[in-house]
Amino acid sequence: MNRREFNNKSLATLASIPFLSSLEAQVSMMPARPIHSSGELLPIVGFGSSKLVSLINELGAERMVEVLSALQSLGGKLIDTWPRNPHNDGVFGEVIARPDFNTNLFITTKIDRMGRENGIVQFDETMRLYQRDQIDLAQIFSLTDLYTHWPTLIDLKEQGRARYIGVTVSQYELYEDLIRFLDSHQPDFIQVNYSISERMAENEIIPLAYDKGISIIVNRPFMNGYYFSALADTDLPDWAQAFGCHTWAEFSLKYILANPMITSVLTETSNPDHMLENAGAAIGDMPDDQQRAQMASYIDSLI
Numbered sequence: 170m171n172r173r174e175f176n177n178k179s180l181a182t183l184a185s186i187p188f189l190s191s192l193e194a195q196v197s198m199m200p201a202r203p204i205h206s207s208g209e210l211l212p213i214v215g216f217g218s219s220k221l222v223s224l225i226n227e228l229g230a231e232r233m234v235e236v237l238s239a240l241q242s243l244g245g246k247l248i249d250t251w252p253r254n255p256h257n258d259g260v261f262g263e264v265i266a267r268p269d270f271n272t273n274l275f276i277t278t279k280i281d282r283m284g285r286e287n288g289i290v291q292f293d294e295t296m297r298l299y300q301r302d303q304i305d306l307a308q309i310f311s312l313t314d315l316y317t318h319w320p321t322l323i324d325l326k327e328q329g330r331a332r333y334i335g336v337t338v339s340q341y342e343l344y345e346d347l348i349r350f351l352d353s354h355q356p357d358f359i360q361v362n363y364s365i366s367e368r369m370a371e372n373e374i375i376p377l378a379y380d381k382g383i384s385i386i387v388n389r390p391f392m393n394g395y396y397f398s399a400l401a402d403t404d405l406p407d408w409a410q411a412f413g414c415h416t417w418a419e420f421s422l423k424y425i426l427a428n429p430m431i432t433s434v435l436t437e438t439s440n441p442d443h444m445l446e447n448a449g450a451a452i453g454d455m456p457d458d459q460q461r462a463q464m465a466s467y468i469d470s471l472i
C-alpha cells in the first residue's frame with residue numbers, strides 16, 4: 170500500500186469511528202509546539218518505536234509503514250527510537266529511508282552503553298543502519314554514563330551530526346540525578362515519564378526544564394500498557410465528553426497535552442488504528458485546569 174492509499178484508508182477508518190467522525194470534517198492535522206532552542210515546530214504527538222522495532226520480524230516492515238503513515242496522516246513526525254539489534258534496526262532504517270518518510274520525519278536516537286568509545290561506536294552504527302548522516306535528536310538513555318557521553322553529544326551537535334541533544338529518564342528514581350544535571354547543563358530536550366497516572370514530573374522537573382528553555386518530550390503515557398489493563402473494567406466517565414474525550418487513551422493524552430509546558434508526547438504502539446487514535450487526541454478540545462484536577466483525582470481512585 171502506498172502512502173496515498175494508506176491515507177485514504179486512514180481517513181476512512183477515522184470516519185468509521187463514531188467519536189472521530191466529526192474530526193475529519195473539522196481538522197486533519199495535529200497542532201505543533203516550538204522547540205525552545207530553535208523555534209522549529211514539533212507536532213505534539215509522536216511515536217515510540219521500541220516495541221514495533223523489536224517485533225519487526227514477526228509483524229513485518231509493512232506494519233511499521235502503516236503506523237508511520239497513520240501518524241503522518243494527522244501531521245505527526247516525531248519518531249523516538251532506541252537501538253535494538255543490527256537486523257531490526259536495519260529494517261527500520263530501510264523504512265524511514267523510504268521517500269515518503271525520509272525528509273519528513275523527526276528521528277531521535279539514544280546512546281545506552283557505558284564508556285566513551287562504546288557510545289561513539291553505537292551512535293555511528295545507528296546512523297549507518299538508519300541511513301542518515303544527521304539525526305534530529307541524539308539522547309543519552311536513562312542518564313547512562315551521563316557525564317561521559319554528554320561531551321560526545323556536544324561534539325555531535327557541533328559537527329552537525331545531531332541537530333539537537335538531550336537526555337532521557339522514565340522512572341522516578343532518576344529524577345534527582347536529572348535535576349542535578351540540569352543545574353549546570355543545557356540540553357535542547359529532556360524526555361521524562363509523565364501521564365495522568367504518573368504525575369510526579371509536574372512537581373519539579375517539568376517547570377524547571379520549561380523555565381530553563383528546555384523542550385520536554387513525554388514517555389510512558391500509558392505506563393507501557395499497564396494503564397489500559399488497570400482500567401479494563403472501568404467505563405470512561407461521561408464528563409470526559411465535555412473536553413472531547415471518548416477513550417481512555419485520549420484521557421491520558423489530553424491530560425498530558427493540556428499542560429502547555431509539554432512539547433510532545435510519545436505513544437508506543439504496534440497498531441496503526443491505535444496510532445490514529447493517539448494522534449487524534451492532539452486535535453480538538455483539551456481539559457481546563459479544573460477538569461484536569463477532576464481527572465487526576467478520578468484516576469487516583471482507580472489506579
Ligand SMILES: NC(=O)c1ccc[n+]([C@@H]2O[C@H](COP(=O)([O-])OP(=O)(O)OC[C@H]3O[C@@H](n4cnc5c(N)ncnc54)[C@H](OP(=O)(O)O)[C@@H]3O)[C@@H](O)[C@H]2O)c1
Nearest residue numbers: 217249337339388389390391392393394418437438439443
Ligand atoms: N528511558 C527511555 O528513554 C525510555 C523509557 C521508556 C519509554 N521511552 C519512550 O517512550 C515510548 C512510549 O512509552 P512506553 O514505552 O512506556 O509505552 P506507552 O506508550 O506508555 O504504552 C505502550 C502500550 O500501550 C498500548 N497502546 C498504545 N496506544 C493504545 C491505544 N490507543 N489503545 C490501547 N492500547 C494502546 C500499546 O499496545 P499496542 O501495541 O496494542 O497498541 C503498548 O503496549 C517508548 O516507545 C520509547 O520511545 C523511553
